[in-house]
Amino acid sequence: MSAAGTAQPAQQVKLSLPLVYQQELFQELRKEDELVVLARGLGLIRLITNLLHSYDAAGNNLIVVVGAEDRENAWIGEALAEHAAMSMSSRARGLTVVNTDFTSVAAREKMYAAGGIFSITSRILVVDMLTGLLSPETITGMVVLHADRAAATSLEAFILRIYRQKNKVGFLKAFSDNPDPFTTGFSPLATMMRNLFLRKASLWPRFHVHVAQALEGKKKAEVIELEVPMTDSMREIQNAVMECVEVSIQELKKANTGLEMDDWNLDSALLKNFDMIVRRQLDPNWHRVSWKTKQIVNDLTVLRGMLQSILALDAVSFLQQLDTIHAAHSPAPGSTRQTQSPWLFLDAAQTIFNTAKRRVYSSNQRPNLDSTNIDALRPVLEEQPKWAVLADVLEEIDRDLYFEPAARDDSNGTILIMCSDANTCRQLRDYLQTMHVKPRTEQKVEEFHDPDEDKPSASFMMRRKLRNYLKWKREFAQVSANLFSENQKAITGAVDPRLRQSKGRGPPTKRRRVRGGGVVGAGAGPGRLDNGSIAQYFEKPDEVAELMAEVQITEEETKQKEDIVADPLEDMDDYYRLYEMQDLVVIHAYEGDLDEHILEEIKPKYIIMYEPDASFIRRVEVYRSSHNDRNVRVYFLYYGGSVEEQRYLSTVRREKDAFTRLIKERASMSLVMTVDAHGAEDPQEAFLRTINTRIAGGGRLAATAQPPRVVVDVREFRSSLPSLLHGRSMVIVPCMLTVGDYILSPGVCVERKSVSDLISSFKDGRLYGQCEAMFQHYRSPMLLIEFDQNKSFTLEPFADFSGSLASVSAAHAGAGDLQGKIVLLTLAFPKLRVIWSSSPYETAEIFERLKAQEEEPDPIAAVRAGLDADTQAEDRVFSAEPRDMLAAVPGVTPKNITSLVLQTENIKEVANMTVAELDPLVGKEAAGRICGFFAKDLLEDE
């Protein structure tokens, strides 16, 4: 942060906001509460840290940051510390991050009392505010990040409501860099602002006059666009994948008539969030759609991933990925066309697999007359076109530096290469390291000097990759045979598809036995199984040997260092030293707002954007305009006519449209609701409650001034129901409950299940155990089946009921649908009451009605229910994810999982335990199964 800003509010603080629009925005924010929507890449985090610092420096305050992600926390904390050091403000205390793992209740109370800036996970914050651990009156102000996520029923909106109810003077600022969510629905901006309790919206698109002026002045960054053509085979694969996508979409439409699917077409399928669009449209009916529809939606994700990786991965890795995809989607035994991913049946799928293989190696006819071995394989190893362009660009930069050295400039001579992820980083690093290494094979060297010889090429890298691939493939054949042995058996049991293709070849049955039945298909390409899907392809061993010989390690290659994947950093001093920044090539992946930091730190003179990213261009613009004396030249590579290009263009367009719509809505916004939603309790309501008018039968007239009270399990705060109950002026008591989710009265306990929860908790038997526990401690346990607000309120599947006898026979009890399981549950627990609610709003009303006439629940008794005498409630809180994983391990049952979880630390520990160690925890038989599950070596022959 070199340039100190000019803006100076009340305190003496140094800011780092060099651009005019940033300062303007900062002043605005200091003055009043508002919602800021800033285009991505224009420095949102920097603005926030400056703002926080200006409060931090003042000292004596308590500021809460809501909705920050982990890496944002890290970045804000770092920046605040840096600011504090720069402006030497002694009272600044930096950022304190609160998330469950590390801070206990007592420690939190102490920290809150001390004040400062806190970033608190929403779920913890809401509980702390409700329990009074952090009382809203003491908060100086709140800063909400990712304001676009604050839907009406969200936790963030709940937090703000509690805050505003008790605290009318504290400040409240909300930020977002994603205008898209503000534009869907009816008057979305107004709704969102009501949720945020804000009156003013401040919109800063890239085309805002002040932003444009600041970025397009004379200090403009120099951008050179390079359109790289794809190779023919890449385009061929892309087209084939597109065809598969199209067919999948058609299948979806066919299977789900009656849904609105106008915008499910090939064009939108290219967009980044197409999966989400499909999911969002299907979501209301997700519990009703057929199994097949779900599979096709998954297929779409896979296919779109392929579109991405054909551009990003090198040919060998792409083939490897295809192999894995294929194995994972390989048909189950006895499956038919009906249960398969439809795209696997297309010719296009065959094109994908064949072309991908041809990019790596191809078969050519041999003059050899040996009839058993007609095909021989030779490596092809197509290179990604961008690599050559990258090498060219680097060379150009080299020349540039050589001919006009040392222009008076503040930036380093560093070249920064930006790409989309760590894998691409690794690939480029490999390429740049080895592009001048020539794998000289036997005769070629002496005969003639090829002018191409000196051109950079990836052949060394690709050969190494191919070697690894062949090795991997051999193991993979084994693994997949072990994993999917049933499938493989089914495949070999079927008529060998090669018989149809290759008459007159040698006796194929002999060869087929060579590798445990895994060898199907030949160099010609994957065969097809009986049911028409493509068979997994494995090379014949002799072919592999030949190919392996082709890419044998040459002398030149052995000189190269081994690739280091994970470095334990031993002997640091011997092997490491600091490099001069002057002559480095730095390869980095896009990382959102952190990229600004990288630019500031590296001060590159040349930037190569290996993949397009709209917000990074803006970051470079901001960087360039912020510094007078740093010249930057940006090279921008993209594949012409590719998905990548389309996506880039459409994100830019969408953002612009979103801002335009927002500006329009703001202009016509009727104005502004009162901030004081649910401010005070309605006095009339409060009075009416003191007289219980239901004197049903008993004639007991009780006057209670108490507002109704509900004990809620802390884990339930992920759902919107607690917020809605609070909105109906009930007192929410967050507790750590072992039994039940909501305690409405001393006798009434509710277990809440959304439809998807219901399905999954039937599957793993969780619900049965929960019901048992509820019946031990409560008089009237209830199961709440809650549908989503927008989801269709029915359990009927789209398919009609086949009234066959088999579907209801007791032998298959509960095997099938949800209805059957509900029936079984009610038969098992005849006293279990089922509440059906069409939305969380409804649930809140139902709860209110159920509570009428009942006594208020006792939180202490509720917490104690289900606990042993000596265990603490806090010990029994488990992290959901590792526990679910453990539950999936064979040998682990709902009974022994508790002791396992209490006695061990994490999955890693369980995975490394021996049978003898596990035995005392779960018993011998289960211990053996658990241990076997983790230790099973798939590379071994069975």
Add this chain to the structure above:
Amino acid sequence: QALPARGSGSSILVSPRQKGNPVLACLKSVAWEYSDILADYGLGATTCALFLSLKYHRLHPEYIYTRIRNLQGKYNLRIVLALVDIPNHEDALRELSKTSLVNNVTVILAWSAAEAARYLELYKSYEHAGFAAIRGQQASGYAERLVEFVTVPRTINKTDAVALVSSFGSLRHAVNAEPEQIGVVGGWGEKKVRAWCKAVEEPFRVRK
């Protein structure tokens, strides 16, 4: 003419009141017969069902209470099978929820006559069934278990699971692997690596 024995058989007993109910037309896979019983449907020795169309309930709100009272506390499991055939069902369902708590009935919703019939059939045919199906199944092959285990973190899919074990050989190696090593596996981006490592190393208990 010998009458069939009462309540012993494998058929659903239907009260004559239900004559004309379209649900009867959909009862196909389990036999049914008319019988003079208190409830609308007798589904076994201890189970009965009252049928309630919400449309009717709106016109005659007191009807269902009379019927429940007439059951006289008989039957262990008393079901009110409500057919949701009106769009604004909220009020009625709110009331039924309260009723189920006060009057000891279990409310089951159906959205069509066919679904209602299916519930009746299921209740009858599961009369003596065990509850193993909802107590969690353990039996499935190694591959499925493996995929299930690895795909618990939401970002990881089946393809990733196969890729992971195929490059590490066994699950134990995969669990012990460093993030950098996993990152090299095809298809495993940073997000997935982070999710996996977090899930594997995160303590079961949230303490302190």
